[in-house]
Amino acid sequence: MSTTAIFGSYVLSRKDGAQDVLRDHWVLVEGRKIAAITRSKPSADQTYDRPGRFVLPGLLNLHNHCFSEAVARSHTEDGNGRKNNQSIVYTVLLPLTKRGADILSAEERL
Numbered sequence: 001m002s003t004t005a006i007f008g009s010y011v012l013s014r015k016d017g018a019q020d021v022l023r024d025h026w027v028l029v030e031g032r033k034i035a036a037i038t039r040s041k042p043s044a045d046q047t048y049d050r051p052g053r054f055v056l057p058g059l060l061n062l063h064n065h066c067f068s069e070a071v072a073r074s075h076t077e078d079g080n081g082r083k084n085n086q087s088i089v090y091t092v093l094l095p096l097t098k099r100g101a102d103i104l105s106a107e108e109r110l
Helices: 069-074 088-103
Strands: 003-015 018-030 033-038 046-048
Touching: 003 033
Parallel strands: 003 046
Antiparallel strands: 003 018, 018 033
């Protein structure tokens, strides 16, 4: 199983059921699972040591950028992108996000 160590100047974690931001920690990933968050550098097959980064372990980011910002902004609720009174946000972007959630297994969403 491959292992990856990722250094974060800031690492989002949980403490006593609440969000907590840890300073200068490593995130160890074994295969596809987060194995540990530790202050000391773990042994790993791959290492990403780039200070200044904010690491968000386990974040499932389902938003998408299928259009450039300028195009997307012109096709939102301002009316320019409406077709049959529906915007591209509701006819394309949100369905793509739902599809991503549908095709990922429960294990992949953990």
